[in-house]
Amino acid sequence: MATLDRLAPPPSAPLAPAWKPRRAIAVALIAAAAIALLQVFQSGSSVHTGLSLQRLERQQADLTASVHELEAQVAALSSLDRVERAARERLGFVPAKSILYLEVATEAPGGLLGPPPSIAAPAAAASESEAVPWWRDLLRATPFD
């Protein structure tokens, strides 16, 4: 005969895993280490960026100084004193004692640079009188054309 075992404990729910402080401490340590590493990486990255910035700023300063220097050199090379010295010493020029204005009877060539070179010039368009033979004109005047 089956009997109910009243003394037997009722079936219970599965037990929650026991709290293990060591595991928690390890997790906390790992998290702390990760955070610390992150800080280190961030600081490193920041320092690296700062150094790069410094280097670039220095490069920029150098280039700006070079630009100023080159501009000054250009100015010095094109100064009137230097141009006059070169004209006198290298080219043998002397200041004009008087200025003469010459009248040129012929028409000035068209354009600032004068006539274009023949090789680049477009083929001259023949005038109508040249392109059409004389007999054609004559024919035009007659009812045969």
Place this chain on the structure above:
Amino acid sequence: MARDGNRFNWRIAFLAGLLILATAGIVYRLFTIQVLDHERYRLEAQEEHLDKRLVRSARGAILDRSGFPLATTVDVFDLYVDRRAWRGAAAAAAVAEAVAARVGRPAEPLLARLLDDAAGPVELIEDAIPFEVGREIEALGLPGVVLAGGSQRYYPEGDVASGLLGFIGQDHSGLSGLEADLEETLGGRPGALYFERDGGGRPIVLGETRFEPGTAGADVRLTIDRHVQRLVESELDFQIEAHDASGGTIIVMDPQTGAILAMASRPGFRLSSLSLDGGDEDLFRNRAVTDVYEPGSVLKTITMATAIDRGLVNPNTTYYDSGSVEKGGYTFKNWDFSAHGVTTMTELLQKSLNTGAIWLSDLIGPDDMYASIERFGFGESTHSGLGGEAAGLLRTHQDAGWYAADLATNSYGQGIAATPLQVVTAIAAVVNGGTLMRPYIVEEVSSPEGRRLFAPVAVRRVVSEATSRTVVQMLWDVVDGVPFHRAQVSGYHVGGKTGTTLVSIPTGYALDSTLASFVGFAPVEDPAIIMLVKIDTPQDDPLGGVVAAPVFGKLAPAILSYLDVRPAAAAARAGR
């Protein structure tokens, strides 16, 4: 007992009330400090902890009208030594040898200087080292060597326009000339470096730092043309030497716009030999705008223009020149004590007759005469923007101390004082169609924010166009109508008027010293330039027609040709 107890309670209550009041006062004060005045105290605390160092911005360049730099800035280094960094003489010797080789100086004197402790622990050894050389020295990492970045003004055209440009001081602020006048524009706004400092004022390495960038100075393009300026300065120096004169002024202007193409005055300073040790202060001013003189017969042009504009005379009107005139108890004679009888207005100007100018001033009357002189800009600054510009001296019939004789002397340019710039501006108004233009020297300001162009400013109409045309014709007759006039220019039609005045001294006039001047313009058909030439106290000849007019005759063709102004014949054929 009960009464005692009540008295005690009253005392306790009084004390408690006092304490509450005091506490409330303290709380109120704390509230005020920490909440209401929070921002003010935060800033004060910041002032205490933070230090500020100004970082100079790059100074703008001064360019001529074609954009060529007359003054620009290059980067340099200043080299300091800190002797505390050396353990012995060997380190100093190494520094001296390395530095001397790069800056091009002998090593021994430099070493002696480095070892001389009398100058203190830190000393400036070399300034304005070229940028590349400075970087090279910096790369060596020499102990005790500190390189501080800086800048230096550079003048590609050398001494050209020295007096006009002026100079800057060690703090890179303009001290004279355009450098000072345009300081706000050229200097820009300095940046500021804020850093946290310790109790001793030293920067804290890991402290808070903040940089507020400044604004670079703008470039200023002038109306001055370097070629014309150089021509004018070189001719002025030559003439002063040739006539053994004490100084002089030449101004070249575009009469149509008032743009100043060249301005030179002597005595002055040279940028290449500038000395700020004292004694040269008198040379630093631009005499073309700061010094006044009596314009003399040049002013007869204004008297004539006024009379013609009011319809009182025309070029053919005549008067009788007896050689002398009585006015206000004084006798006035012509400059050469001559008498010409019946004389036309054109002849009056050609012969520069004082009696004629006085006759005209009588016709005009003091009211119209002084109103006209003032309308031509005499007695007030031209507002050109150049520093130290004088207003001139003009005493009218409404001022105390005026005598009837003053109208007579004023009519031929004496008893009235004006700057050379005022005189050339007034005559420009006569020849440009009758409009007084404001003289200007800055054409354009260009900065990263943009460009600002300065347009010519017409101040007011002073005479009608018809009057202007008539006077131009008469001034043409004064130069080209007189054979062998020394202001004549081959190929161009020239107009102008000479002036010769005695030098005024506190007791009257120095009878043996003159100011010889000439104001001329060309070409007459459409004036492109007007030029004032003034030579001070020439020793060989006193007359403007002999000393100043030839300077115009020499400079004008070179300037007109450079400006591509056609000669008269070509212009006529072109239909002008």
